[in-house]
Amino acid sequence: VISNTVSTSIGSGRISGVITALRAIIREDSLTNALQLLAHDFNACLVPYVGKRVDLPFPPAIGAALVDVRLKIDQAVQALRAIDSKDDKAKQKILRAQMLANRVIDAVDMCLTAGKSQVAFVSGTVERCSLEIAPLNVGPSMDAGVWSKRLAILASATIPLAMPSRIGLDPESIDIIDVGSPFDYENTAMLYCAKHLPEPNDPRRDNSVHDEIERLINFAGGRTLALFTTYRAMHLAADEMEKRLPFNIFRQDQLPKMALINAFSDDEQSCLFATAGFFQGVDVPGRALSLVIIDKIPFPRPDDPLLSARRDVVGKNWFNEIDIPLAATALAQASGRLIRSQNDSGVVAILDPRLATKGYGKRLGSVLPPMKRTIEIKEVQSFLQQIINAE
Secondary structure, three states, X not given: OHHHHOOEEEEHHHHHHHHHHHHOOOOOHHHHHHHHHHHHHHHHHHHHHEOOEEOOOOOHHHHHXXXXXXXXXXXXXXXXXXXXXXXXXXXXXXXXXXXXXXXXXXXXXXXXXXXXXXXXXXXXOOOOEEEEEEEOOOHHHHHHHHHOOOOOOOOOOOOOOOHHHHOOOOHHHOOOOOOOOOOOHHHHEEEEEOOOOOOOOOOOHHHHHHHHHHHHHHHHOOOEEEEOOOHHHHHHHHHHHHHHOOOOEEEOOOOOHHHHHHHHHHOOOOEEEXXXXXXXXXXXXXXXXXXXXXXXXXXXXXXXXHHHHHHHHHOOOXXXXXXXXXXXXXXXXXXXXXXXXXXXXXXXXXXOOHHHHOOHHHHHHOOOOOOEEEOOHHHHHHHHHHHHHHO
């Protein structure tokens, strides 16, 4: 989030927004048509780099396209300034067009002046992509804009590992307070790691994971939020569970997010299968949710262009300094979907043996709530049965 705040992007979509605003007030087709063509050409320059980093200084085609866009939008700003109107609606349209145009100019200028402390990459799709400029380290921007100017209080249920250094804070200059939780995790929740399952790169894994999911959902009597790190894994598991289980299976792409959560909450024996977008913002207290399944440790993508640039800067310790903290935060957020009120109880099941077998597993586990922990599925069955019997 902080990185996005001090980053910028420019793509054909933003240029088209300026064109629409211009056409609402300027009847000069030659100007807007020229901008439309520049937007198309700029998109074409970016297409070969979709999902990739772009060298700085920019390749000649991208640099030239940015300059062309900058000059043409500056021409549009001059045309807007020349309009003299006393009509209030027209004035509002002029101000809106000026605002959008100046924002694009600022974004282009930031791109053209990007240096070694920043990384350039292209996001989006072939049809609609954007050039992104982001800092390799948000610390200097945060120090200049916030830490050096005022006292700050940062609060969260899931404070990321190594957060102070990542956002430019001197660990010696801050106070960290853990106020605990109002929830009785030790008695109401269990963390289960399926240590016996194959690791994620094992070809036997899909079938084994599906068998495990089937067992767990049956133990819970439905009432399951199953979270996956890929759409492929989600759909494969949902396809299998629809064949094997009597419970209603909702999928992330069936309905808008809130409608889906409401449908899941209303059907107490249903299951909801989703991906990373549901690691946060899902609040289902009560009987409708007794089991959260997480298919894998949610490590960040190895090919993420911004993270790959930051890994290069960190060097050989990139896994511990970048990937582990990000995975820990995502894992804590996903696990936090289970206990939403003091009356809730249930199991978080992580179907990734690496949590129990790898050295970094303890570090990941340290950010999770203090639930009872087990690698024995019989203990999970007994715990979930106790919850059902108590209802």
